[in-house]
Amino acid sequence: MAQLRECNFTMLGEKDHGKSTLIGNLLIQTGHTTEERIKEAKKAGKRFEPAHILDSFSFERENEMTLDTTRAQLVYKDMIMRFIDIPGHLELINNALSGASNADIAVVMVSSKKEEGFTEQTRRHIYIGNMLGMRAFVFAINKMDLWNYDQKVFESIKSEIKGYLDGIGLKKPVEFVPISAYDNENMAKKSEKMGWYKGEPLLETTYAAAGKYSKIEDPAKMDLRVLVQDSDLERNAAFGIIYYGRVKEGDPVTIYPSGAKAKIKEMYVGDKRTKSVAARKNVSLLLDGGGEIPRGSIISRNGEKIAAVGSFSCRLFITGGFDRSKKDIAIRMNNMKFNVSALNPVKEISPVTGEQVAPREKVLRPNFAFSAKIELREKQPVEKFDDFEDLGRFSLYSDEKFVGFGIVE
């Protein structure tokens, strides 16, 4: 069988707008859940909720809410579509980030129900999705059944969303699809109740967005970047992963942050020696020279330049307020923990309106974004998020607690 393409889609949006229901029903409609799972989901009592295929904790079912992220996959045409469900509650935003950070495309749920609508929390999610580097946003305007599938309601929400996207300067491709997730209208199949809608149903729209907008990197065109996870001084070996580019035996390389020069003597994938390896493979490198190679070092080819070493500009999204003058701030990049010696916010940005102001207090407020400068206690190599995604994004910690994330600008 030919290898299927793969893409990760994250749900975004306010609680109770129908994110889990959407995934649950897509799984049922496309035949990607078993009788046993449906039977198990029915145990929760009351009427059958498609959301309960995802919401598997007793707490989630009893409280009719998603507590933590999960994922489900289905095959559509030639693609494995992985749908990541997240909780919509403001106080569960860390759980939402844990899921959403793994996706390429966002599916934003916006309930058309009068008392629900395009909320502040949904706006925050979109802002976050944009920072995380989503390639496209598919807006699912849900609960259209409440309006008898009226086009005017759809158009009015669409223009409200567009106004917001302009306000925060979001320039990614966007699509809008009217649906009823619970009633399966315009989900896997085109709805007959919305003849005025000329586009494709939700599943096809998200599938097409992945095909059109997913990032494809050609190792031959990229600079070399190998992340060192571990090393062995005795054998002068480095264990890590080629994130970008291609490496060959005999290549002359520079190791950051030390700046030491070395030569690739031998390379192994598993225990097999190999002459040439491209991204993204886990490798073991035996080097000539280079000295001690600390965990977190980046190996590049001689002549290639790393964007920043030690201090950099970034954009932060804060989920837990903290005092930036405290001494216990750290970032984690590719699971390498680096201590921060200074964090200076330049601007505070409202993710709800896009409004920017000079930061007023020492405490960085939760649920706000900041443009900031960070200095690391020890020099470490850092890349711009737009150039080398994997080497330009980090989780932020204060007092060992997760307080937000950032991208290098």
Place this chain on the structure above:
Amino acid sequence: MIEQNLDKLEEKSIFIIREAKANFKNLAALWSMGKDSTTMLALARKAFLGKIPFPVIHIDNGIDFPETYKFREELAKKWGMKLIVVKSEIKEELSGFACCGENKTVALKKAMKEHHFDGLIVSIRRDEHSIRAKERYFSPRNEKFGWDFKNQPAEMWNNYSSKLEDTDHIRVHPILDWNEIDIWNYIKREKVPINPLYYSKEGQRYRSLGCTHCTVPFKSDAKSIDDIIKELQATKKEERGGRQQDKEKEYIMEKLRALGYM
């Protein structure tokens, strides 16, 4: 059943195993001699130039299948494992929930304390159970080995949890993303040795292996890895259908895992 890209799965699993090795003072892995934990060990060998750089724990309740014990001895020797066998005392009257909760978990707790392990690799997969689908790659356990699923730590991209003061140890799940059929495709591709109980004998085979008390075989003629892959491509049945413990009561997996079960 959905067949994913093995290179991508391998890339992430090896990254996680290497991070586990670098982040804990005393790392160990659970090995049940089943297909999943054996595949995980094959990945660990690939991560570290052919050697498994941490001890491997078998929680032995004395009632595993004879084939399983034989397989354990042969592979442990072949791969040069540092094998720790932890005996758990089986109580005849217990089965299912009580058995897994009592015997396996109590024995595991004892072994973890004795050896001061702070990281434990466990080969669970999301597609086995909707509760396991909610797991993190690095998942902290408290003093009582409980899984505080209402307060799971943030885990963005590949930034995993560290061990904090109130954590007893961290469970590491390197093959969380794999589907059952991916495991078999990988076993085939990498020629991973496998417990013979998975192959059909007299018209029956095991799809998921527990101990002799709670595991039931099912009708199958799959006598080779290719046969098993073909069978899985067509099946609509759940993998753990032959496991008694999953069936007893509502939310049994949630309850078991809250007590320290895998």
